[in-house]
Every structure is written in structure tokens, then in C-alpha cells.
Amino acid sequence: xxxxxxxxxxxxxxxxxxxxxxxxxxxxxxxxxxxxxxxxxxxxxxxxxxxxxxxxxxxxxxxxxxxxxxxxxxxxxxxxxxxxxxxxxxxxxxxxxxxxxxxxxxxxxxxxxxxxxxxxxxxxxxxxxxxxxxxxxxxxxx
Numbered sequence: 269x270x271x272x273x274x275x276x277x278x279x280x281x282x283x284x285x286x287x288x289x290x291x292x293x294x295x296x297x298x299x300x301x302x303x304x305x306x307x308x309x310x311x312x313x314x315x316x317x318x319x320x321x322x323x324x325x326x327x328x329x330x331x332x333x334x335x336x337x338x339x340x341x342x343x344x345x346x347x348x349x350x351x352x353x354x355x356x357x358x359x360x361x362x363x364x365x366x367x368x369x370x371x372x373x374x375x376x377x378x379x380x381x382x383x384x385x386x387x388x389x390x391x392x393x394x395x396x397x398x399x400x401x402x403x404x405x406x407x408x409x410x
Contacts, residue, residue, distance in 0.1 A: 275312065275322035276345060278384050283309060283327040285381040292362055293347060293355075293386070295323060315347075344377070344385035352376060352390040353398060367410035369401045377410035385410055 280286040287297070295313035302309050307329040312322040323345065349355040352370040359378055360366055367385075368377035373395035376388045
């Protein structure tokens, strides 16, 4: 039996805020499905050239009061980045809290507007520890 990865789905409370957040990570909308009968929208986002690695955002038009506040039941999404420091600086400049800074030059965690934990990993070898990241403490939980 052969398996093929299709996508990961996360529920979102504010579709536009979530799309803006994931755009900061470099994900782009690759397709969308509106379902008026079911009163929901599905938006598929993926890195450029990697449409087969999609993230599905599910937005229920009438709200989704059942989302846990910490979203830890999900675990996390993980993305490889070419420059962990530049990525974190870009996110921070746009108001994203770096919950676990890349002190080791390899790994960081941030949270989406829906509190989904996002792991960022340096592609290839870890970068040399550098400030301000090396001495920065954690913020909240990740």
C-alpha cells in the first residue's frame, strides 16, 4: 500500500488574519473552496513550488467556539527556512512574538493567530549562535 502526503488542516477563527500570518512565512494561496451549504471556506496554502505540501485553513462562517484556547491538542507545523535569524527578524518586525528564539541557530517557535505552534528549522547546518537571539528568553509557551 502506498501513501502520499496531501495536506494538514487547521481550523481558524479569523481567515484574513491567519492568511496574513502564513504569508509572512512565505505560504501562498494555491486553491480555495467555498461551501455555502456547509457554510465554510477551505483555503489551501503552500510554499512557492511546493503545492503538494499544502496547509488547509478551514474557516466556519458561523464561528468555531469549540477551538481550545491553547491548540496543543494539534502539536505543531514545521517548516525549514534558509536563514532562521532573518526569518525570525522578519516575523518580529511584523508583530509576531518569537515564543522560542533560535538561540541555537537551528530552531525557533512562533504561534499563529489561532494559537497553532509553528516550528521553524534552519535548513542544513545550524547557524552560529548570534545576538539578540542567543541571550533571548522564551515568551509564553510553544
